Amino acid sequence: MQSSELSVQGQNLIQLYNQYYRDKLIVDRRYQRKLVWTRDEKEKLIDSAINKLPIPLILLAQRKRAGVEIFELIDGLQRLEAFFSFMENKYSYRGEYFDLATTGDTLAKLHARELTQQKPVMSRETSLAIANYQIPLSIYRDAATSSIDEVFRRINSGGRRLSLHEIRQAGVTGPLADVVRRTSATIRGDGTFAEALTLSEMEKLSISRRDLTYGLDLDRIFWTRHDIIGAEDIRSSGDEEMVLDLVLDAVLDPWPTSGWQNRDVAYGLPRKITSATSEEVGAAINTIGVENLQQRIVAVIELLDDVMRDHGSLGRHMVHLESYERGTQRQFQAIFAALYELVFIDGLQPRSMDAIRGVLDNFWGRDLSIPTGGSAWGKDKKATLYPEVKRRLRRAFFKPEPKSAAVQLNSRLLIESYLSGPVNEDPLVELKQGFCVLSNPPTENVDLFDEVMQTAVGMANWSRDASGFILIGVADKPSAADRLKELFNVSPIEIHGQQVVGTSEQITHLGYDVDSWWRKWQSKIRSAPVDSDFRNNLAHSFSPIICDGKVLWIMKPRSTGKPLSYNQRFFVRMGASTHEMGTDEFLAHVALNF
Known part of the structure; x- marks a missing residue:
């Protein structure tokens, strides 16, 4: 040290x-x-x-x-x-x-x-x-x-009133810790984009709201609304442990045992059992991508929330019982694993929310049984139960033709987390309305790619540990939203004061579909005149994201720990704009921030 x-x-x-x-x-x-x-x-x-x-x-x-x-x-x-x-x-x-x-x-x-x-x-x-x-x-x-x-x-690590997961998570970094932390925060509703917050900003993320006038309302969080996890368990990070189990089920084949020792091994802690190591779990997550995996998990959560909208608690719908002493964590985990495979492995889409809700009605009150209690949930039991759960849910899904690489599940929760806070002044946030110049008729903005790449490099050059995001499909000014309404008949969705307009109408106007546009931009990013590690990570982060039917695009530039140039020019974010620097000015900036 x-x-x-x-x-x-x-x-x-x-x-x-x-x-x-x-x-x-x-x-x-x-x-x-x-x-x-x-x-x-x-x-x-x-x-x-x-x-x-x-x-x-x-x-x-x-x-x-x-x-x-x-x-x-x-x-x-x-x-x-x-x-x-x-x-x-x-x-x-x-x-x-x-x-x-x-x-x-x-x-x-x-x-x-x-x-x-x-x-x-x-x-x-x-x-x-x-x-x-x-x-x-x-x-x-x-x-x-x-x-x-x-x-x-x-x-x-001394066990001072911390839960097992809080001890496990303390100070650990890497793909697994990142995706668990970010996904859990997004589902709770405190998924602010920034890795670091001022202490004055933390109060809105508090979950100690009882008898206080600020913080998150535990009764409104997905887990408690649906009788999956109790409020007190969320206080001790039970929701994050739940997300950890969902992540491991999603990325490991075969499905792993869910138990405290297996979770510890996945986090790199030494235990006398044979289980997936942190290196193996990290490699499996990196194959999908931290950002992509987070989007997938949140999308399945939102799908189930939409299924039950105006129809009460998912837990009480799946299990027709009046009381839940321990919640319905394992029932939910099995349903999640099946849905994840149906959507992201098999490429299926829901027939309707009603169809899924019909299948889930009293799902665990029939002839299916699930282990309960605090002991480990063995992989052998999962190997027989999960496929049967998936088989029964399958009738609520269909195979779309042609198959699209962009899964059309809603990710509004993610968009809400990205747009929370003062994004218009944040140097590590950039919003773009879309890919067209809003002339009449609209034409492709041929300068946009260079602008986005300069911004991405400028964010990475902000500091040694900088991490930013660029979101395309959000009007950067009210006049742009009005113009999109006029040209494409787009009705914006307001989220945290921002006008979400989407990009599908513009992409179609330019003669592309989502998949072909995705391939086009990823190819351009991978051949951009910038550090190879940076551009490959940037291309991996670039993906479509769906918000209430609108197609947006996310890109997440991260510092490589060293200063970068783009096309032999130096860019740095200053306030909400990207500033080009001369060599001497840039070296002075690097000396202060790297």
Whole structure:
């Protein structure tokens, strides 16, 4: 592990809140847990501050991102969020709210109407005591990403109130951890695109909403709405363990045993069993692609959600029981595995939502049985059960002719996650309306490919660990949406204030179908004048994605860890635009960010 300077000091909440106020405190979602503390836990922390009781040390890593100094939270996320949300009047302590006039930063937010003083107001003396509370702080300076990951893994591998999956996931990177984390977040509704968020942005992703006014509503999440996983299990990452099992079923042949030891081995942890290794699982995922696999899993989830829309709970529909002590995880897992094969392996399409719903009615109340309880679900049982489940579901599907490479399942959840947040100002996000110049008649935008490639390279050059996305099929301005309506009779779908217009009408106008257009652009990307590893990964990420019947295109440029040129020119994202740099300016940028 790289040697770095470690300093231990004390800072009061006023000082730490100032870093939070200036968006200097960053949460890396590759390894950090969700916000899960309940209101009771948060109030106990405030009680510790008032009574001057010690709390565990907060660990930060000092880093530079895009040339700006930031502090990455390694340990202490729940505690700091609890303090700061109290200081911002998000909850009370013994019925009283923090006095916003106590600190300069909270007062500034009050004057800017970013905060509202709730009542009754805590005394200034008590509020000041909280604001001056000394936090034990350790700052890990000049730390590499690999060092931070290792520190986080060691801190969280001691079993401190973490679930088996939280221990398994702590600090682990790679294709399996990536697809599990991203897919789980998208299904929960906290699938923001960014790998790193400011601490102030984390509150909207909190799943500790009970008795609080912010965060995600657990009762509205797919898993709880359909009686598959209980709310408390989601708090301890039971949904992520569910997604892990779905991923392993999807990519491994034959279907693997589902058990805690098998999951550990897939994550690279040593266990005395024979099971698919992390290398084997990673290779299987990479064959499909992390992004593509995520899209597939979310598409099957959305298919089942659409099947049951306005018809109640999927769990209660599959199993006609009144109570679910342990949910319907395994029943769902078997249904998912069958649907995944029918759609993505066999290339079938649903006859209708009614047809699937009819097959699923009391599906597990007939002559099918499924293992229950906490023990491992053996691969031998799956080998006999899954094909029978698939056979029964098959009658709700048909074989389309001709077979299309682009599977037409809805991925609105993914689009919603991509378009959440301030995408119009994000340097790692670019939205394009489509492939045509909106003249009359429309013509192909022959400059678009170069523009997209320059943007992709500019995103990769933003920093050593940059990861961006380009979405084609979203109007970049209202006038473009109006023009598409006029030229192609396109009715946009509004998602998070963005106008989703799709591209199928433009592609058809240019004489292509989705598959031929896909092949054309992938071929152009693979022959582009840019680093071969970068262009191959970029071509692999480029794919169609369906949102309520509209065809969009996603491209996800990632840094290769080194600066890139495109056609011997240097590009960097600056704000929401792509800027070409001369050699000296680019070298200065590289020195700051690589």
